[in-house]
Amino acid sequence: MPDSPAGFARPAAPAVVGDPISGIDTPALIIDLEVFESNLALMREQAARAGVRLRAHAKTHKSVDIARLQIERGGACGICCQKVSEAEVMVAGGIRDVLVSNQVVGPARVRRLARLAHQARILVCVDDPANVDDLAAAARAEGVRLECLVEIDVGMHRCGVMPGAPALALARRVLAHDCLRLAGLQAYHGRAQHIYEFEARQSAIGNAIALTRETVALFAEHGIDCEIVGGAGTGSYPMEAASGVYNELQCGSYVFMDADYRRVLDAENRPGGLFASSLFVLASVVSTAVAGQATCDAGLKALAVDSGPPRVHGRDELDVLGVADEHTILADRGRTLQVLDRLWLVPGHCDPTCNLYDWYVGVRGGRVEAVWPVSARGCLV
Amino acid sequence: MPDSPAGFARPAAPAVVGDPISGIDTPALIIDLEVFESNLALMREQAARAGVRLRAHAKTHKSVDIARLQIERGGACGICCQKVSEAEVMVAGGIRDVLVSNQVVGPARVRRLARLAHQARILVCVDDPANVDDLAAAARAEGVRLECLVEIDVGMHRCGVMPGAPALALARRVLAHDCLRLAGLQAYHGRAQHIYEFEARQSAIGNAIALTRETVALFAEHGIDCEIVGGAGTGSYPMEAASGVYNELQCGSYVFMDADYRRVLDAENRPGGLFASSLFVLASVVSTAVAGQATCDAGLKALAVDSGPPRVHGRDELDVLGVADEHTILADRGRTLQVLDRLWLVPGHCDPTCNLYDWYVGVRGGRVEAVWPVSARGCLV
Numbered sequence: 001m002p003d004s005p006a007g008f009a010r011p012a013a014p015a016v017v018g019d020p021i022s023g024i025d026t027p028a029l030i031i032d033l034e035v036f037e038s039n040l041a042l043m044r045e046q047a048a049r050a051g052v053r054l055r056a057h058a059k060t061h062k063s064v065d066i067a068r069l070q071i072e073r074g075g076a077c078g079i080c081c082q083k084v085s086e087a088e089v090m091v092a093g094g095i096r097d098v099l100v101s102n103q104v105v106g107p108a109r110v111r112r113l114a115r116l117a118h119q120a121r122i123l124v125c126v127d128d129p130a131n132v133d134d135l136a137a138a139a140r141a142e143g144v145r146l147e148c149l150v151e152i153d154v155g156m157h158r159c160g161v162m163p164g165a166p167a168l169a170l171a172r173r174v175l176a177h178d179c180l181r182l183a184g185l186q187a188y189h190g191r192a193q194h195i196y197e198f199e200a201r202q203s204a205i206g207n208a209i210a211l212t213r214e215t216v217a218l219f220a221e222h223g224i225d226c227e228i229v230g231g232a233g234t235g236s237y238p239m240e241a242a243s244g245v246y247n248e249l250q251c252g253s254y255v256f257m258d259a260d261y262r263r264v265l266d267a268e269n270r271p272g273g274l275f276a277s278s279l280f281v282l283a284s285v286v287s288t289a290v291a292g293q294a295t296c297d298a299g300l301k302a303l304a305v306d307s308g309p310p311r312v313h314g315r316d317e318l319d320v321l322g323v324a325d326e327h328t329i330l331a332d333r334g335r336t337l338q339v340l341d342r343l344w345l346v347p348g349h350c351d352p353t354c355n356l357y358d359w360y361v362g363v364r365g366g367r368v369e370a371v372w373p374v375s376a377r378g379c380l381v
Numbered sequence: 382m383p384d385s386p387a388g389f390a391r392p393a394a395p396a397v398v399g400d401p402i403s404g405i406d407t408p409a410l411i412i413d414l415e416v417f418e419s420n421l422a423l424m425r426e427q428a429a430r431a432g433v434r435l436r437a438h439a440k441t442h443k444s445v446d447i448a449r450l451q452i453e454r455g456g457a458c459g460i461c462c463q464k465v466s467e468a469e470v471m472v473a474g475g476i477r478d479v480l481v482s483n484q485v486v487g488p489a490r491v492r493r494l495a496r497l498a499h500q501a502r503i504l505v506c507v508d509d510p511a512n513v514d515d516l517a518a519a520a521r522a523e524g525v526r527l528e529c530l531v532e533i534d535v536g537m538h539r540c541g542v543m544p545g546a547p548a549l550a551l552a553r554r555v556l557a558h559d560c561l562r563l564a565g566l567q568a569y570h571g572r573a574q575h576i577y578e579f580e581a582r583q584s585a586i587g588n589a590i591a592l593t594r595e596t597v598a599l600f601a602e603h604g605i606d607c608e609i610v611g612g613a614g615t616g617s618y619p620m621e622a623a624s625g626v627y628n629e630l631q632c633g634s635y636v637f638m639d640a641d642y643r644r645v646l647d648a649e650n651r652p653g654g655l656f657a658s659s660l661f662v663l664a665s666v667v668s669t670a671v672a673g674q675a676t677c678d679a680g681l682k683a684l685a686v687d688s689g690p691p692r693v694h695g696r697d698e699l700d701v702l703g704v705a706d707e708h709t710i711l712a713d714r715g716r717t718l719q720v721l722d723r724l725w726l727v728p729g730h731c732d733p734t735c736n737l738y739d740w741y742v743g744v745r746g747g748r749v750e751a752v753w754p755v756s757a758r759g760c761l762v
Binding site: 010011012014025026027028059082083085102103105106108109127128130131151153157158159160161190284286287288289290293295297298300301302304305306322323324325326327329339340349351352355356357358378379380381 | 391392393395406407408409440463464466483484486487489490508509511512532534538539540541542571665667668669670671674676678679681682683685686687703704705706707708710720721730732733736737738739759760761762
């Protein structure tokens with residue numbers, strides 16, 4: 001089976017460094033570099049002020065270039081990713097401290113994970129004793145050490161053992177293997193990030209913190225230290241950072257923001273939150289033939305809609321009527337738009353939107369300053 | 382700017398020809414080749430029986446290999462696609478009759494379209510007089526002829542001029558250019574494909590047929606012949622095929638089917654429709670730590686959810702509780718599932734699901750028979 005069948009190159013980048021913004025082909029995934037850098041700096045300061053580490057989540061951007069900037073300029077101690085194949089891309093790109101914040105199961109996948117530990121510090125979440133044994137066997141076979149975080153279910157009900165005694169039992173299973181290291185706890189409540197009502201979100205995270213605190217205390221009673229107590233995301237990190245229990249934040253979306261996190265932070269009445277939108281889908285109007293509407297060239301292939309449709313940046317009066325495979329349809333009652341007019345769309349959800357693209361186009365001062373591959377796009381396994 | 386920065390290869394295929402199905406890495410996009418070939422044959426027969434052409438829509442699959450099979454074995458006269466960059470991939474792969482069933486605007490994109498006409502018959506939809514002139518200028522500059530379908534809005538309200546006189550005026554604009562050919566009308570009602578109630582769908586398509594019939598008659602009165610009157614999709618094609626007006630069907634999803642089209646055809650009480658599901662996302666359970674649940678390794682990066690969550694093939698009792706970025710969470714009250722168990726998920730919407738993958742894995746008789754690239758994945762412009 002050929003690796004690159006005829007006609008199977010990556011799609012070409014929609015711009016070249018130095019192009020004016022008007023020269024970018026659409027739809028394109030744009031980063032406003034000024035805002036992006038400001039977001040990087042703000043999170044670095046937030047973590048430093050709280051005295052916790054930042055392990056930035058690369059699932060948001062899937063980009064080696066951005067992961068490097070998070071470490072070199074954004075204060076991150078390392079990164080998280082969600083899949084072994086993503087970790088392989090990140091390690092190949094020079095990242096030397098990677099947590100796969102997920103369960104890695106199956107002999108082939110576990111073996112691939114262990115191989116990475118020759119080149120980088122590799123951590124992984126566990127919630128199953130048999131999986132712990134599999135990881136140990138793979139680490140032993142490779143002659144490496146894998147580090148494990150015992151994942152506890154602090155309210156998300158997706159993965160993770162129950163806090164308290166079940167977590168302790170699993171920690172002991174990890175400790176029983178010389179080629180594994182128990183690095184601590186994973187206690188992430190992803191669903192709580194997206195609760196719009198501040199009190200409800202505070203309550204959910206408060207509960208997660210309490211369960212985590214009890215488990216850390218139980219571990220301490222049994223002489224087990226947690227170097228890492230990790231979790232938190234852009235929608236909740238101030239609470240975990242102030243908890244005195246969590247010591248590693250796993251925020252990802254802060255670099256870009258999206259329409260859904262904007263709703264979360266607006267509802268909280270944090271003044272716009274700290275972070276501004278740096279990620280846009282640049283689209284062009286392709287038809288105004290239907291009266292009172294404009295149709296643009298970015299649809300489901302260019303925008304994830306699982307968290308709602310995009311909003312039109314700076315044009316709040318343009319309602320989104322629908323998102324089809326290749327089009328977003330806008331109400332334009334004032335007939336202000338013409339064919340080839342450009343729109344800056346803020347995606348509803350940044351992570352799966354970025355996974356639709358092969359390239360980021362970084363802009364500053366009206367010009368293209370960077371073209372970065374979405375290096376781990378499509379890394380599913 | 383390097384075309385292939387370090388670490389930026391396509392993700393590896395999840396299987397090799399000859400592997401047993403159990404050897405496929407997950408999540409993977411699977412085609413059941415028996416069902417797929419049956420779907421191909423059924424649509425060929427349907428079109429032949431109705432005396433209409435099939436111009437299969439490649440937006441569903443984005444695959445040169447499948448487009449070729451649709452032409453060589455599935456009775457298609459050519460294909461449709463939605464973007465110039467998709468057409469480029471299809472023409473490079475040897476397809477010689479391509480309709481871009483969409484508006485192609487902007488000088489660079491129009492020029493790329495015209496260049497393709499050196500190698501293949503290229504048709505495009507138009508709904509704007511200035512765009513017609515741009516297409517003519519590009520065709521003239523390239524020394525080629527582009528063929529145009531005047532798109533009329535028959536109820537979808539996305540693109541297209543009004544039927545009747547406005548369509549006639551635009552047709553005359555096309556006819557005014559020697560380097561353009563007026564090939565006919567595009568009259569597609571995509572939204573109607575997904576109306577679950579049969580009577581409502583029938584009414585919407587009936588209206589589209591009436592508007593198209595009037596426009597064809599008006600053209601005839603003015604001595605303008607429509608070689609092609611195109612439209613229709615998997616959810617409605619028997620109506621257009623029987624209309625006596627449409628002569629080219631643009632069905633795409635019939636090759637795969639998906640959970641949403643299944644709902645459409647079930648509601649109609651066509652016995653399962655004619656087409657069966659040939660497309661699956663093969664997923665593995667990665668965690669059963671949360672009581673009464675199983676979490677598998679295919680989430681928003683592996684399944685488009687714009688038309689609802691996936692269903693679990695053959696396991697209707699497993700309700701989908703949620704689809705997160707990397708996980709689908711299932712209720713498993715009977716605790717029937719274990720880590721590494723495999724599930725065959727039927728995606729809610731096939732087109733954007735296929736766009737998430739780099740590879741199709743075709744299976745037959747328990748083994749991998751084909752590994753096809755999703756050759757036009759990510760072709761956005």
